[in-house]
Amino acid sequence: MARVKASECKCCVCGKPAVAFFPVIDPDIPSHPYCSTCIDKEKLKLAMKLWGDDEEMMSAAKKAIAIQRKERERVKNGDATESV
Numbered sequence: 001m002a003r004v005k006a007s008e009c010k011c012c013v014c015g016k017p018a019v020a021f022f023p024v025i026d027p028d029i030p031s032h033p034y035c036s037t038c039i040d041k042e043k044l045k046l047a048m049k050l051w052g053d054d055e056e057m058m059s060a061a062k063k064a065i066a067i068q069r070k071e072r073e074r075v076k077n078g079d080a081t082e083s084v
């Protein structure tokens with residue numbers, strides 16, 4: 001299966017260069033490319049859907065999103081496979 005790099009795609013929301021695909025949950029669910037701004041919004045939306053009424057889980061999710069953002073910035077110009 002050919003792997004398309006997110007950096008070769010454009011954000012499906014705003015058209016800026018994408019940094020990663022989301023959601024990467026199931027290979028049967030098509031994931032879309034997002035730029036760093038929009039992917040964080042999408043992750044937050046998903047977290048709200050899953051744990052919207054759980055303050056503890058939401059704060060953990062926000063922390064994870066921030067860590068993932070830093071990780072993305074680290075691999076931004078490299079060839080490392082991005083994990084989201």
Ligand SMILES: [Zn+2]
Nearest residue numbers: 011014035038
């Ligand atoms: Zn975007």
